[in-house]
Amino acid sequence: MPRQRRKGSDGERGREGRRVGRRERHARLLHQRHLHQRRRAVRAVQGGGGPRAQGQGLRCSCMRMSKSFVPTLKENPADATVASHQLLVRAGFMRQLAAGIYSILPLGQRAIHEITRVVREEMDGIGGQEFYLPALNPREVWEESGRWTVMGENMFRFKDRKGADMCLAMTHEEIFTVLARAEVRSYRQLPQTWYQIQTKFRDEPRPKSGLLRVRQFTMKDSYSFDVDKGGLDKSFEAHRLAYARIFQRCGLATVQVEAHSGAMGGSGSIEFMVMTDAGEDLIASCKNCGYAANTEKAESKVETPNRFAPPGASPDPEEFATPGVVTIEALAQKPYGVPAEQQLKTLVYVGDDKPLVAIVRGDDQLNEAKLQTASGASILRPAHPEEIQKWMGAKPGSLGGLGVKTARVFLDNRLAGLSGLVTGANKDGFHLRNVSVPRDLAHATPADLRTAAAGEGCPRCGSPLEVGKALEVGHIFKLGTRYSESMGARILDESGKEVPIVMGSYGIGIERILAGAVELHHDGDGIQWPMSIAPLHLALLPLQIQDAPVRETAERLYQQMREEGIEALLDDRDERAGVKFKDADLIGLPLRVAIGKKGLAEGKVEWKPRESKEVELVPIGEVVEKARQAVLSGGGRLWR
């Protein structure tokens, strides 16, 4: 088929020199192509129209099962425990290479393309400009921000042949800041929003759950650069709204929660969470007022009556022997009978190489993220037993905060004002009773240290909080001047004063969207892709491939769909109907059209959306249009 140039129309005019905007030109091109393909479609229907070489000038890409690499499995892979991992492997979307490292197969890659398309559209929509930065970084930049140390073991590091320290980037604050400081001089050049979609490397101590926690993954990361805090607030809000649209368009219901900022630093952050048991985070939320926070940060209202306080003045602390008792539980038992809520739990940590003591009520859980926030430490870890012995003079199990001078002591807020409590004596085998917080622990810094639990009061409205498991798919941070100060990215403001650029950083885990969508959308038979991110729109199943009318009808529909921009997966394998149905359900394309002898006798084919139970008989001549409508109304896109 000869490809004709259309003369004298749009293309020519562009050459005449009239400035045509890129966008406009692109739209025109699409229109031209559309007309062209329409004509072909008409010809195809009118006759001839047999199978054609794939891709001839068409941008819509379809697939023939017989020629595609889609290795489906009947049985679940042994190591997969969560649905998304099992199904993505079984349906032929990915294979594991090593712990937390996956090869993405053609179907998986197509779905990822759809996701990144949505992400790009929304990022461009808020004025983001796409970059592509190096994943391979020299030590020096990370040294400048201080994160060469902070990132610790989580960063992949090695030496190049000259012996220089290198690393694989976990995120790109540093590199973008280097660009900004080198080129951005004036407030007039701001605000800027820069982003990329790029591979990130993190040497996770424990990769797990398929794509949910891996060591190499794709992240959309963006960075905003503003003159002041007000500008940052605007950039942050723009991202927040864009993220909400991205996840919604990808078929993910998300909740936005207040979050701990961790190694990123900064003043505030919001996480976007998909509620699923496959997730690893715990979030507390209030149905009544909408409060939602990661339990790393969530607060709660709890009643803490001073019920162990002795009448009158509190007697002095008194040592008593507790041989072999090293747990809260044991001290609550028989001979002692000290309820856990009367005890103080004393834990020793090391924050930036200095000892820290944290005290919470015996039945509460210390929240390390909160201790990190309270202490301002950038690296926090539990102390080793030898360190504890050295600083406290006793082993874990007999520790207490009284008289501690070797370490900063932090005390959970709920303990304020209580007395008549029991704690370790910092002497193995002994505890202290009659401990009064105001008198004996006055040297401790009060802080919110305990982990909020389900049923406790919402910090805003007091209604009972719910706690559920969630998967983090996005995280937005107000970095402020954390990086611009340490790395010297300064500009002149309106008054001619040199000020650090105010930054924000915003991340989305691309594969987590993929896996999260599967967690949310599947059934016992397989995946149920949302139209917007489905690898293809429709499965076309000729049920008896040896039957010429069946085969030819399928081929014709395949061709027509392709020309209409509907992405079809034609299962042209010589397999039994059952095999095709099973694979189609497993792969989970949103639409299915089955062509069988029976229906064909009446001039009909079978229509079935993946999530529907019923099959609908549709006249052959109507099915392409029906599919077109379904793709569009489902949030999909024709013509790529």
Next chain:
RNA sequence: CGGGGCGUAGCGCAGCCUGGUAGCGCGCCUGCCUUGGGCGCAGGAGGUCGGAGGUUCGAAUCCUCUCGCCCCGACCA
């Protein structure tokens, strides 16, 4: 990093305790048959038993070391 489990054919597993011929199901190849929800029959190919060392006449099996993977606890898109 602490605790637990598992490495045997492409995939899922048995065999190991009590040392002596490496097996089953699925998948794959050939033929016949069947043809609307992972058909049936017959034949066939395919394995350094994760690796190294040791004990033994003999090791998938017992011992030591090591590597890898999964799960549970401490870290993050």
